[in-house]
Amino acid sequence: MDNHVVGVLGGGQLGRMLVEAANRLNIKVAVLDGENAPAKQINLVASDKHVTGSFATASDVKELASRCDVLTYEIEHVDTKVLEELEEEKPFLDGTKWSRIQPSWKTVRTIQDKFTQKQHFAKFGISTAKSIAVGTSHPQGLKDIADQLGYPLMLKSRTEAYDGRGNFPVKSVSDIEPALKALANRPLYAEKWAHFKMELAVMVVKTAQEDSIDSWESITLGYPTVETIHEDSICKLVYVPPRGVSKNVVRAAQDLARRAVATFAGTGVFGVELFLLQDDTLVVNEVAPRPHNSGHYTIEACHMSQYEAQIRAILPDLASTIRPGSTDLAVSAAVMLNILGGPQPDSHLLVAKAALEIPGAKIHLYGKGDGRPGRKMGHITILGSSMSECEAKIHPLIQMVDAVRAHRTDSSPASAASIAATAADLQKTNPPPTRRPVVAVVMGSDTDLATLRPGLTILDTMDIPYEVHITSAHRTPQYMLDFGKAAAARGLKAIIAAAGGAAHLPGMMASETPVPVIGVPVKASSLDGLDSLLSIVQMPRGIPVATVGIGNSTNAAILAARIVGTSEAKVQDWVANHLQKMDDENMEKEYRLQREGWKIYKKLDS
Incomplete structure (x- = not known):
């Protein structure tokens, strides 16, 4: 591993999580901040290199620089004049052309002034308000x-x-x-004013020192696009993937964020906030030249956290080891909830204690001591096989956070009891969100419903959330095409499509969606459904439609369950149990046949 010492200007919660990542790589981190700053509390290895002071004081920054090899930031409100002086004194690490200050102080100076930041983006054609x-x-x-x-x-x-x-x-x-x-x-x-319908964010890793928008694809990597929910102008929740956002928008947000970051000099992690406008276009709101609140989820949900990425990106021997795929999600879905301070110094701990009862909840407390209303004291991350699972698990914790906020001006000793009571009331009045459908069942006509009933019954038995629609390929073609285009963004994992006669519905649906489509041929008054079967199964190359037997919606439902089960263990277990049950039933028949003989067995079954 790289043996350079990393100096961090600021030692709050971002610095604390940065130190955690550095410790796992056996990299020393020196912190400039107050005596008991959160980052210093868990960083005894480099305690002899820490500086007690302020990242806004020139002499303190110079002292930190004298004790480390590479400087980076936890907060951008630093004195860039002293950084400029330090670069003039010694621009590179010994024996290299690697800058000692990452990302560049020039980048930070531009970003510090938000209007200058907007002018900078305009120069490169990056969309902003x-x-x-x-x-x-x-x-x-x-x-x-x-x-x-x-x-x-x-x-x-x-x-x-x-x-x-x-x-x-x-x-x-x-x-x-x-x-x-x-x-x-x-x-x-x-x-x-940006009339946005959603706030999105993308963490971007820049691994090359030069600034070049033309090379954005080779010098940056993007983390998944996330949806952010703000309350009192503070980030409250982060959802990944964003809910109800098309794959095209998700990809466009990543690309825009990476292009924006590529215009800055230096390496490291950048947080890019974006607005998704009513017409599905995107504008950059602002950029932070450091790890960001919207990227906390990466600690558990991605192959490499934003903090490990920051450590690796700013060091010459490690930046090149960050490969495509490193920033990808390692789970299907995640939700991050911020824990803010409340009326009492320990009110925020009510949220953390509630999270202890949620299986799989990842609790991060920042070691800031006493809380106060609105102060970020920690966060909780929930991972799941679907967004519905994550939403269900995070729901009671959101009610507790809302209860703390409702009592933020209550300074009475009994405020903890009041918060708990309010959280209980909120649980009653705000039931958990309904589970999002993962299977869609569509038909060309309501006459096809009779064919689909056995399959729908199976889906009920499996407790798979689903939805049922009439989307005729001939009578409502635009509705059908729009449904297919939106299916993936809505979280659907399989579509069962029943059609009779010419049976164009399954094929047309498959032509508009990356979601697997399972065709169910419906037996009509003529040709006994053979025409429908051939129409569905004879799809042109490149547009596959899985096809079951004529009228066999049961198999369609079980096949849909197998698809869903690749990411949801409970559904996969149901399918496995179903197979075992069939095995047991058939073996019981075999034992009876061998025990009683075919003549008696035949009489019993007659």
Whole structure:
């Protein structure tokens, strides 16, 4: 392993998880932060190299630089002037052309000023919301800008803003003076309101030092696109994969994030926040030059966590070892929930204790000491074979988090009991979300329902969530095609399609979706369903449709269960038990036949 010492500017929760990843690689990390910072609590190996101080103080940064080989960041609000001086004094690691500061201080300086960041992206054709610098604190100046951008708009601080702090929505002219007052004495810019339908995020690893948007595919790797839910301008939940988002959008988000990161100099992990607009186009909201809250799930859910990626990407001997596939999901689905402080110093522990009762819940507490309302104190990650499984498991913990938030101003000694009572009430009034269907059963006409009933009964028996639709290939072709296009994004893992006569439905559905389609030929009044069977089974090369016997929806249901069972152990167990049951029943018949003889056996069965 690389024997260089990594210096980290900042030692909060991100630094703590970075140290955990470095420890597993036997890499020393020196931290610049307060005496008992979370990252220092678990980092005794390099305790002689830690610096007690501030990442905003030049002398402290220089002291850290003297004790380590490579500098990186836990927070971007650092003094880039001193980093520039350090690079002038000694730009590279000894005997190499590898920069000592990763990513580059130039990158951090650009990102620190959010308006400069937007200008940077515009230069490279990266889509962002339109922004205009606010050069005056006079209301008329902002009113003139509003006339250009339109209402509503967002007034933002260019620097020192995070978790919604430094933002003020301006919905009408009456909000202008309050906005300027709230953000007084800050450099400001105005941003056109993004009418988004969802917030997405992508963690990106940059492994090459040069900045080149033309080489984005070779110098960056993207983690899965995630859906983020914010509350009080703080990230509350992260869902991966994002719910109800098409594969094309997921891929486009990754590509846009990677292109954006490729424009910056230096290596490391970057968090890219995006808006998914109403027309399914994407814009970059902002970028962080470090690991990010939206990437915590990677610790358990991906082959390589964002923290290990950060350590490896900034070191010359390890950056090249990050290969395509390293950032992929290792599970089918995951949900991450932030734990925030509440009214009492230990209110957040109520959430952690509740998580102890959830099988498989991964609890991370940050060692920050006393909590306070809105302070990030930890997170919980749930893994599952489906998003429905994850949602069901995380649901009671969301109610507890919401209860803590509801009592955040309750400073009475009995607040813990009040929080627990509120969580119990929320559980009653907010039932767990219904399980998302993983199988769709579609038919060309309601007359096909009789053929499908045995298969639907089997799906009920297996407790597989499913949905049933009439999607005629001839009478409602557009509806059928739209259904097929959206199937994968909705989490469907198999589609059973019944059709009679010309039986175009299964084949047309298969032409529009990557989800496996199982055709069920329906016996009609003429040709006994043979025409339907041949129509479904004789698909052109490249558009396969699994086909069962005429009218055999039972086999279609069991085949769908086998497909679902490749990622859901309970369903696979049902299929295995079903096979064993058939084996047992048949062997019992064999024993009877051998014991009684065929003449008696025949009489018994007659």
